Amino acid sequence: MTLTVLTPTGARPEAFAACVEMMRAQDYDGPVKWIIVDDGPKTTSLPRPIGSNWSIKYMRPATLWRPGQNTLARNILAGLPHCTDRVVIVEDDDAYAPWWLTRCAEWLNEADLIGESHSLYLHRVSGRTQDMGNEGHASLCSTAMKGPAVGALRRSCEQGPKGIDLRLWRDFTGSKRLYRPEPRGVTGIKGWPGRPGIGVGHRL
Template identity: 50%
Template sequence: MLTLLTATGARPAAWTLCERWMARQDYAGPVRWIIVDDGPEPQPVTFRREGWQLVLVRPSPHWAPGQNTQARNLLKGLAAVDPADSLVIIEDDDWYAPDWLTTVAAELQHAELVGEHRARYYNVQKRRGRQLVNTGHASLCSTAMRGSALQDFADACRSRPKFIDLELWRRPRDRRLFGGHRVVGIKGLPGRGGIGMGHDAGFKGEPDPTGALLRDWIGCDEEAYR
C-alpha cells in the first residue's frame, strides 16, 4: 500500500485537477489518501476509486489570507500515517504523469527518501516555464519516503522553515534522486496563493505564449491549464 498526503484548502480549481491526475494513476496496489483541508469552506471531494481509501482532515483554526499553514497541516496529516507506511507527497496544484505512483513505489524499494531532481516549474498566469538544475534535492511535490525518513520529515515540519523540502533533504539519510520529468510544479492557478519562487511576481522563465513549452512537458494535458 501507498499512503498519499496532500495539504490543500481554498483551491477548488487546483483540487479538481489533482483528483483528475490521481484518478488516472496506473499504480495497481491499494492506496490511502490523507487530505488535509484547512480552507474556510471545505472543498468538494468527489474522488472515488476502487482500492483507494480517503482520510479527510479539517484542522482549525482555518487558514486566513497571509498565513502559511503548510507545516501545521502536514503534521496533522502525518498524525494519521503509520511508521510502516510508504508516504508520497502529492501537492494539490501540480501535474503528475500517470506512472508517477508506480515510479516512486519502485524507487522506494532502494532508499528511504526518494525524489525527482531537475524540477520543472510553470506559471500558468505568466505563461512562463523554468527548468531548474537542482541535483542535490527534490521539490516537496516530487518527494516520497519511508522508514526513518518519516521522522525526519516530521522534524523538518516542526522546525517551521519556509521551504520544508530543503530542510528535509539536507538531513543525512538513505536517499535516492532520479530523473524522468514526471512532475511539473504548476504555479499561478486561481485561489489561495503558493509560497514557492514560481508564484513570485518576478518569476523568470522561458516565455510560452502559445503553450508549446508546456505541451512539450505534459502533452495534451496542457489544455487543462489554458
C-alpha cells in the first residue's frame, strides 16, 4: 500500500535538509510518494533519490510566502489532490524516528485517523523541552489518515491555518486512535533559523 508523505515547506532550508535525512533513514519498505509543497521566496534544494520505492513530487504555489504570513493550510490544500488514500503529515521542522512511517502504516490498518498523543517539543538551541500533555488529539506533525479522514483534513484546512489539528481530531466522527509509543515517534524541534512557526512549542 502506497503512503503519501505530505510536507509543506519554504524559507527554512536547514530544517528541510534535516527532514530529508530523516526520511532517508525511514525503514518502511513499501512504496512512498513524497509531495513537497514549497512556497518560500527561494526554491528549496531537492533531495537526492530516497530509494527505489520513493517518488517525489515538488510543487511551487503561484503565490509565495511572505514574512508574517502563515500558509500551512494553503500548502496542505495544494498537495492533497495529489495524495494517495493514505497520507502521513511530515512537517519539515520536526524529528521523526526511523520507524515512524512503518508504524503509521500499521496503525492505519486499525483506524482512519491516527496519531501520537502527548506532543513533545524540544528547543534545539536552549535544550528546553515541554510535554504538551494532549490526550484528545495529536499534533498535525504526528498525524496520519486515510479515506474519509483525508476529507476531514481538507475541511479543517479550509477554515484557516490555526488549529488545524484540533479541528480535525474534534470534528472527525469516523474511526480514530491515539497512541503513545516509547520511545516517541515524533519530536517537535523548535528554534530553527528561518521561517518561524506559530505553535505553542515555538515559545519555548
